[in-house]
Amino acid sequence: SQQGEEDPQALSIQEGENATMNCSYKTSINNLQWYRQNSGRGLVHLILIRSNEREKHSGRLRVTLDTSKKSSSLLITASRAADTASYFCATTEYNFNKFYFGSGTKLNVKP
């Protein structure tokens, strides 16, 4: 299975701290994306990193990709209570258009 796995499964931090979550996957990918989900509702796209990229930034988000280790990390800096959500990584293979999602990291940012 291509499905990724996030680590840790749950993370609790204080507002203002940084949050780091990791994702591992099993086969070659076209790109890797991170999504946020609030309270079991729809998925919100955060950032996409292509297989030939190693690092990408978007606001307070920093994503790294190590294709040799088949892993990615998402760093949220200066976290806010509003960042409380579940975070999922999703991969797509070459020539395929479906996402493979991991089981997610549940982030709780305490005010």
Add this chain to the structure above:
Amino acid sequence: DAGVTQSPTHLIKTRGQQVTLRCSPKSGHDTVSWYQQALGQGPQFIFQYYEEEERQRGNFPDRFSGHQYPNYSSELNVNALLLGDSALYLCASSFRQGGAGGYTFGSGTRLTVV
């Protein structure tokens, strides 16, 4: 610019019944994908529709079927409901199958089978 619209938002059905979920894609998008998300899990790909045909399918039984209309809207049908079909069903739309321009997810339909 409307995003992806799914209806209904919540639904309760009895085992053995049939259910139809609906999805209207984002304006400008022509491809619709459906995902099932069980509680505490990541979404699982069900199938994708493009040009009114099922183009890809995940590991789901034939009880799960779909349709895409000429206006690109889509339906997900589930027959002979099982308790295990209880989940959040997410629809994602994109332009073309390759997702150029990105995917947009709807807020989902929460299906409870009792």
